[in-house]
Amino acid sequence: MKVSSCLPDEYEQLVINWLRFNRRNSQPRNYYEQANLISDIGRFRLSNILNLDETPIPFEYLDGKTYDLTGSKTVSGKTEQSGWDKRQATLILYIFADGVARIRPKVIFHATSGDNIRQREGHLWHNGVTVEFNNSAYNNEELFLKFIETELLPALQNTHVAASTGPTSQHSSTEPNHQPYHESLLLMDVAGFHTTETVLEKLHSAQITTSLIPSGCTGLLQPLNTAVNKPFKSFLREFTDTYIDSQRNSNPLAPEKWTTSDKRVMVTHVVAEAWAAFTSEKAELIRKSFRDLGVTLPIDGSKDSEIRIKGFDHINIGNWMKDIPLPLPFRPLESHHSLPPETVQHDALEFVWTWENYIHPSNENPRILRPMGIQPTPPLQLIGIQPTPPLRLMGIQPTPPLRPMEIQPTPPLQPIGIQPTPPL
Numbered sequence: 001m002k003v004s005s006c007l008p009d010e011y012e013q014l015v016i017n018w019l020r021f022n023r024r025n026s027q028p029r030n031y032y033e034q035a036n037l038i039s040d041i042g043r044f045r046l047s048n049i050l051n052l053d054e055t056p057i058p059f060e061y062l063d064g065k066t067y068d069l070t071g072s073k074t075v076s077g078k079t080e081q082s083g084w085d086k087r088q089a090t091l092i093l094y095i096f097a098d099g100v101a102r103i104r105p106k107v108i109f110h111a112t113s114g115d116n117i118r119q120r121e122g123h124l125w126h127n128g129v130t131v132e133f134n135n136s137a138y139n140n141e142e143l144f145l146k147f148i149e150t151e152l153l154p155a156l157q158n159t160h161v162a163a164s165t166g167p168t169s170q171h172s173s174t175e176p177n178h179q180p181y182h183e184s185l186l187l188m189d190v191a192g193f194h195t196t197e198t199v200l201e202k203l204h205s206a207q208i209t210t211s212l213i214p215s216g217c218t219g220l221l222q223p224l225n226t227a228v229n230k231p232f233k234s235f236l237r238e239f240t241d242t243y244i245d246s247q248r249n250s251n252p253l254a255p256e257k258w259t260t261s262d263k264r265v266m267v268t269h270v271v272a273e274a275w276a277a278f279t280s281e282k283a284e285l286i287r288k289s290f291r292d293l294g295v296t297l298p299i300d301g302s303k304d305s306e307i308r309i310k311g312f313d314h315i316n317i318g319n320w321m322k323d324i325p326l327p328l329p330f331r332p333l334e335s336h337h338s339l340p341p342e343t344v345q346h347d348a349l350e351f352v353w354t355w356e357n358y359i360h361p362s363n364e365n366p367r368i369l370r371p372m373g374i375q376p377t378p379p380l381q382l383i384g385i386q387p388t389p390p391l392r393l394m395g396i397q398p399t400p401p402l403r404p405m406e407i408q409p410t411p412p413l414q415p416i417g418i419q420p421t422p423p424l
Contacts, residue, residue: 014214015309016317018221019294023317025185025209026299040298044209046098046287048156048184049295053224054139054191057091057107057267088260089267090138093224093232093275097290099283102155105275106130106147109264110137117264124265128272141193148202156184156206184208187295189218220309227289231282235274243270 026042028034033043088110094103107129111117114133125131130151132143186203188194190212203210213221220226243266247254258266279286290296292308294317301318309315 011214011217011220012312014217015220015312016315018211018214018217019307019315019317022185022211022295023299023301025211040300041296042299043183044185045182046296047096047100047102048182049097049187049290050094050103050184051187051223051290052092052094053189053218053222053229054090054092055229056138057089057271088137088263091271092139093228095223095228095286095289097287097296099279099286101275101279102158103151104128104130105271106132107267107271108132108134108137108139108143109267110135117261121261121265125268126272128276129268131268139191139193141196141199144193144199145202148199148206152208153206156182156208182207185211185295187211187213187222189213189222190215220311221293223286223289223293223295226292227285228278228282231285232274232278235278236270239270239274239277240266 026044028037028043037043038045090108092106092108094101094105096102105128109117109131111133112135114131117133118131122131132146134140134143184207186208188210193199194210195212200210218225247266287296291306294304294307294315297303297306301316304316304318305314307315307317
């Protein structure tokens with residue numbers, strides 16, 4: 001759990017709302033999706049459900065631990081002389097619900113411009129990570145949009161089965177080698193650059209449903225926080241120690257103080273190697289992290305007893321389609337509009353629960369539903385409309401019958417002034 005994470009007072013309701021949002025959006029939306037379900041977890045495949053998260057790395061993974069021979073009067077840490085106690089980079093990890101590592105970890109380093117650095121030392125970086133630069137050494141909207149276009153969408157597109165017999169998607173294309181995207185579910189926190197209008201529209205256009213984790217609840221609801229980050233840090237420390245030892249052994253005369261370039265190269269290697277080892281050995285742990293949060297459990301609620309969230313017992317999300325059989329036009333859908341910035345007083349949620357006083361049905365407790373803001377439609381009444389009187393022509397008099405003008409008969413033609421010609 002992140003040190004800065006603190007649970008809001010209403011966190012229990014926020015957690016339930018988030019679980020129900022995922023369950024609702026996992027339901028098939030029409031008969032075609034219902035007929036083509038390939039598993040009981042709903043319309044999202046395991047390969048198209050993922051979680052991403054950013055975490056700072058200060059070039060220091062030993063947490064103050066020191067090593068030396070027993071009995072030594074002075075004991076120093078391996079990184080004591082290197083000045084690695086400040087945050088110099090951000091690490092972004094991506095995990096999929098089937099445990100397969102499809103997207104390489106990303107490291108964002110501090111630099112005004114990374115072009116010169118990339119030319120100078122890029123050949124030394126490990127190719128198991130991607131590297132970016134900016135002034136804050138942190139993610140932002142520009143980098144996130146670039147990631148969506150160049151890494152996320154290709155990774156999701158590659159999970160698509162080309163032989164599709166269903167109707168052509170509105171996102172499909174006639175371009176060569178282009179395949180429509182599968183419906184995907186992306187779990188992420190409500191960081192400002194995750195929730196801009198441009199980002200949400202970009203994700204929505206690629207058929208990616210964004211499940212935004214409520215502020216302060218990432219320690220409970222984010223798979224990377226609940227199951228992955230802590231054990232991965234152990235891998236990171238181990239590979240860091242191994243890398244430092246190997247560098248010292250290969251060059252005993254090298255100066256103790258490492259350059260910033262040396263540190264960047266080291267980070268790319270230890271992150272890439274540690275992540276490869278972790279995803280290989282802990283694939284089942286990654287898969288379980290999604291199940292524990294109910295994300296990949298059957299959508300009929302039959303295995304909700306397997307949900308494991310700290311502070312919650314006997315959670316029952318239920319079957320959305322069965323519990324709330326509303327006509328399609330009245331089923332609440334997620335918003336894809338920009339959200340306000342995350343603050344302590346306000347949780348920027350995309351998945352606000354749209355039912356007031358909802359009580360989950362049980363044998364002792366019948367279903368009680370009261371939709372918010374939807375009143376019965378009264379019978380239509382015509383207001384201010386009087387019967388239309390017969391049309392009357394204004395200023396137009398009837399045309400009188402045509403009367404023939406006086407026409408006198410033509411008299412017979414009579415030759416005038418023509419005498420017979422006398423004989424010669």
